[in-house]
Amino acid sequence: MDSSKIYNIFKVKSICCIYSATEAYKDKNQMKSKVNNKLIFKIAKLLVTLALLAYLFSKLDISVLSERIEEIRWLPFLLCILFGHADRILMALKWRLLIMSSGVRISRVASMIVTYMGNFAGQFLPGGVGDDIARIFLLRNLNLSVTEVTSSIAIERILGLTALLSTSLVSLFAGQFWGFQTPPRLDWMLLGILVLMLTLILLSFTPLLKHFEKWNLRFIERFSLLNKIYRVVESYQQYSQRKRILAIFFFLSVLEVMVVTLIFYLGCRALNINLALVQLLIVIPIVLILQRIPVSINGIGVQEGLLGYYFLQLGESLESAILLSIILRVLQVIVLAPGGFFYLVKLRNLSSVDV
Numbered sequence: 001m002d003s004s005k006i007y008n009i010f011k012v013k014s015i016c017c018i019y020s021a022t023e024a025y026k027d028k029n030q031m032k033s034k035v036n037n038k039l040i041f042k043i044a045k046l047l048v049t050l051a052l053l054a055y056l057f058s059k060l061d062i063s064v065l066s067e068r069i070e071e072i073r074w075l076p077f078l079l080c081i082l083f084g085h086a087d088r089i090l091m092a093l094k095w096r097l098l099i100m101s102s103g104v105r106i107s108r109v110a111s112m113i114v115t116y117m118g119n120f121a122g123q124f125l126p127g128g129v130g131d132d133i134a135r136i137f138l139l140r141n142l143n144l145s146v147t148e149v150t151s152s153i154a155i156e157r158i159l160g161l162t163a164l165l166s167t168s169l170v171s172l173f174a175g176q177f178w179g180f181q182t183p184p185r186l187d188w189m190l191l192g193i194l195v196l197m198l199t200l201i202l203l204s205f206t207p208l209l210k211h212f213e214k215w216n217l218r219f220i221e222r223f224s225l226l227n228k229i230y231r232v233v234e235s236y237q238q239y240s241q242r243k244r245i246l247a248i249f250f251f252l253s254v255l256e257v258m259v260v261t262l263i264f265y266l267g268c269r270a271l272n273i274n275l276a277l278v279q280l281l282i283v284i285p286i287v288l289i290l291q292r293i294p295v296s297i298n299g300i301g302v303q304e305g306l307l308g309y310y311f312l313q314l315g316e317s318l319e320s321a322i323l324l325s326i327i328l329r330v331l332q333v334i335v336l337a338p339g340g341f342f343y344l345v346k347l348r349n350l351s352s353v354d355v
Contacts, residue, residue: 045297052301056308056322064319068271076270077331080263084335087259091115094252098152101245102238104144113342114138120339123298132157147228151235158201159246163253164285165194167261171281180279183313186286205240257285267328273311273320283310300329 092115096106106114117138122131132153139149169190175182239246261284265277287306291299307321 045295049296049301052296052305056301056304056318059308060319060322064317065323068319068323071272072327073270073272076266077327080266080270080328080331081335083259083263083266084331087256087263088112088115088119088335090252090256090259094249094256095152095156097245097249097252098155098239099144099148101242102148102152102235104148106139106142106144110142114142116336116339117342118339120336120343123333123336147231147235150232151239154232154236155239155246155249158204159250160253160256161289162194162197162201163250163257164289165190165197167254167257168282168285169194171278175276175278175282178278180276181314182279182282183310186282190286205237257281257288260284260288264324264328267324270327271320271324273316273324275311275314275316279314283307283314286310303329 089112092112093108095115096108096111099106099111114135118131118135121134135153136146136149140146169187172182172187172190176187258281261277261280264280264284265275267273268275268280287303287310290306291303293302296302304322304325307325308318311321312318
């Protein structure tokens with residue numbers, strides 16, 4: 001073989017090797033950068049959590065806290081556990097209503113078990129979306145359509161948020177009408193957010209995809225991720241044709257908000273906190289929304305701070321709010337314990353459950 005040809009072959013192979021090594025180095029650096037960013041984010045959340053807790057506990061009067069602990073009545077907290085399980089069962093059944101409307105079959109028992117497992121895993125995953133990610137993964141293992149599951153969970157979250165805002169706003173007007181003390185400057189803010197939310201929901205159901213599909217479907221199908229997102233959005237928009245299901249789901253979501261608020265109300269009774277149920281129906285939905293913002297670990301510090309702020313606005317003490325939040329967090333772990341048990345036994349026969 002001619003020496004010039006050998007040289008050219010060697011040159012091409014060398015360039016290919018150098019290019020491959022460069023790309024591998026870039027991929028390694030990108031992966032390392034992502035890991036570092038995640039680590040920095042986790043450390044930041046930990047620092048925010050510790051800072052919030054340190055600030056709140058620096059404001060506590062230990063003598064008042066001790067008095068509150070001595071006055072605890074434990075029977076209402078036992079009722080909180082029962083209503084906590086009722087909330088999880090309601091959550092599972094109303095989600096099952098959505099997914100069944102899309103033609104995907106799952107038993108009542110399986111939906112409850114997956115809900116417990118997802119909520120349990122959500123205690124250790126990123127705030128706000130951790131339990132949703134866990135549920136999608138678990139349901140995929142049951143050979144359910146990931147597209148339908150993802151779109152149903154998106155609808156669940158959107159209508160759930162709308163139910164929280166609606167309940168809080170109606171309770172605020174009811175509280176003002178009946179002469180209860182309510183947090184100031186909330187009415188117009190809640191109304192504005194709710195109107196914006198409803199507008200976005202209506203826009204999300206507009207048939208823009210049909211026009212988009214004519215020109216870009218071939219382009220989308222070339223990319224796996226874009227194609228998956230497109231299918232989820234397409235599945236999501238199918239719910240616009242299931243108005244009766246959406247209406248039932250919304251009212252069940254309002255009922256779930258009331259159940260959760262009742263848990264807080266029973267906790268208040270146990271601690272001799274003199275707040276009416278209608279006052280809590282104003283405050284608790286707002287707390288549930290804001291604590292899902294992933295600025296701290298599992299909303300720790302955020303929930304306590306928000307409850308403390310609103311309780312002070314309503315004439316109660318910071319100590320009562322902090323103690324209530326801590327005890328309810330412990331009770332939540334007890335309620336979600338079955339989810340941990342289901343993970344331990346691995347539920348090999350979950351897909352065969354038909355109840």
